[in-house]
Amino acid sequence: MLIKEMINHIKTQVSTSIPANEIQSIIFLIFEHVLNFSKTELLLKHDCLLNNEIQNKIISIISRLKKNEPIQYILGKTEFYNLNFIVSKNVLIPRQETEELVDWIIKNTKPINKQLNILDIGTGSGCIAISLSRNLSESKIYAIDNSMKALQIAEQNAKINSVNISFKHQDIFSDDKLNIKFDIIVSNPPYIREKEKLLMHKNVLDFEPSSALFVPDNKPLKFYKAIAEFCKNNLVANGTLYLEINEFLGLETKKMLLKYNFKNIEIKNDINNKPRMIKAIW
Numbered sequence: 635m636l637i638k639e640m641i642n643h644i645k646t647q648v649s650t651s652i653p654a655n656e657i658q659s660i661i662f663l664i665f666e667h668v669l670n671f672s673k674t675e676l677l678l679k680h681d682c683l684l685n686n687e688i689q690n691k692i693i694s695i696i697s698r699l700k701k702n703e704p705i706q707y708i709l710g711k712t713e714f715y716n717l718n719f720i721v722s723k724n725v726l727i728p729r730q731e732t733e734e735l736v737d738w739i740i741k742n743t744k745p746i747n748k749q750l751n752i753l754d755i756g757t758g759s760g761c762i763a764i765s766l767s768r769n770l771s772e773s774k775i776y777a778i779d780n781s782m783k784a785l786q787i788a789e790q791n792a793k794i795n796s797v798n799i800s801f802k803h804q805d806i807f808s809d810d811k812l813n814i815k816f817d818i819i820v821s822n823p824p825y826i827r828e829k830e831k832l833l834m835h836k837n838v839l840d841f842e843p844s845s846a847l848f849v850p851d852n853k854p855l856k857f858y859k860a861i862a863e864f865c866k867n868n869l870v871a872n873g874t875l876y877l878e879i880n881e882f883l884g885l886e887t888k889k890m891l892l893k894y895n896f897k898n899i900e901i902k903n904d905i906n907n908k909p910r911m912i913k914a915i916w
Contacts, residue, residue, distance in 0.1 A: 635689055637665075638680040647696045660705050664695055667709050702836040715765040719791045724783035726846050728761040731910045732822050735878050736765045738902060738911060739820060742874075743770055751814060752776065753868070755806055755821035755861055758846060760788030760799070762820055767797035776814065780805040781845075806860045815870045822878040823857035824849050830882075854883055855890055862894040869916045877912045884909035 635643075644661055652660060665671045668691050671679070684692075698708050706712040706727045711720050714728040715736055721727055743750065750773040754763035757777035767775040777799055779785050785801050792799045804810050806823075826847050831839060838847070849856055858877065865875055875896065879887050884901045891899055896914035904910040 635684050636680070637676070637682050637684060640684055640689065640692060641680070644692070644696060648699045651700050651702055660699070663705055663709060664692060668692060668695075703841055704837045707841060714759075714761040715769075717761075717765060717768060717795050719759050719761055719764075720787060720794065721759055722783075722787055723841060724781065724843060725759040725787050726842055728759060731904050732762065732878055733765075734904050735820070735822065735876060735911050736762055738913070739766060739818065739876050740769045742913075743773075743818065747772065749773055750817040752818040752820070753778070753812075753814075753816045755819065755864070756780075756823050756846070756857075757788050757801070758784050758822075760791045760801075762822065763788070763799050764791055764795050764797055766820075767792075767799055768795060773817075774800070776800045776802070776812075776816070778802045778804040778806070778812075781843075784846075806857065806864060812868060814868065816868055816873060817870055818874050818876065819861070819865060819869055820876040821857075821861055823861065825854065825857070825878070825880040825883070827851045827854050827880070854880065855887060858887055858890060862891060862896070865894070865896075865916055871916065873916045875914045875916065877914075879910060879912050881908040881910055884912065887912055 641661055644664065645657055648657060662673050662676060665676045668688050695708055699705065704727055706721050707723055710722065711718060712727060715733050719728065752766055752773050752775050754777040757763050757779045760777060763775050763777040777788060779788065782803055785803055789801055824845070824847055826849065828848055828851050869875060888899050888901060891914045896916060898915040900913045901909050902911040902913065
């Protein structure tokens with residue numbers, strides 16, 4: 635089979651399970667994975683013949699895509715903030731909104747140009763902590779998560795990206811103390827209400843870890859309140875809290891932070907003009 639024939643085969647097979655605007659980027663990812671092709675090489679080599687081994691690899695990928703499995707889990711890797719990360723079903727797939735949160739922190743923090751203590755709560759794949767470490771090299775980055783499997787992935791990603799991060803297994807709801815004061819605390823905690831599942835794609839619902847996504851309808855801010863409590867003892871005076879938030883709960887999140895005596899609270903819209911980030915000063 636020629637490459638151009640395989641491309642047409644992929645398009646036909648996944649057309650009902652993947653949005654049309656995503657298919658081309660997935661094709662590029664597949665050929666980068668199986669042949670190490672750049673986008674340019676793929677465009678120039680449409681008439682090249684694929685051997686049986688490569689064909690079988692691609693057919694296997696197609697089979698999994700048709701079951702709504704995310705391409706990132708199939709390939710075991712993804713890109714975030716121009717860095718490479720391994721991912722598994724034990725961690726969320728890093729998303730563009732979180733890149734925007736990271737970018738906001740870096741742009742606000744880089745001009746300070748001094749060593750800061752920064753904590754990432756619920757680090758998952760480590761994408762936030764690692765991206766901050768690569769771009770704020772003067773600072774000391776810490777990261778916690780309640781999942782040992784997630785921390786193992788995060789530690790691998792730290793090695794891949796040549797950064798030194800202090801990881802710890804800790805639940806934000808526990809009474810464990812870190813005994814460290816932080817200048818910045820950041821988190822992308824679970825914030826999707828159970829009732830919002832109806833709005834979500836099967837590739838998220840069936841494959842990504844639900845414990846990292848969902849909260850009860852009657853306690854949508856449970857993680858944010860726990861983080862605010864944690865900040866009482868662990869965020870320095872005038873330290874900054876950054877959070878990714880539910881686009882439908884921005885005002886509720888702001889009101890909650892005000893009750894905890896945070897000040898200068900700012901809600902920021904993402905690239906799609908949805909309120910997805912919040913910053914508050916302690």
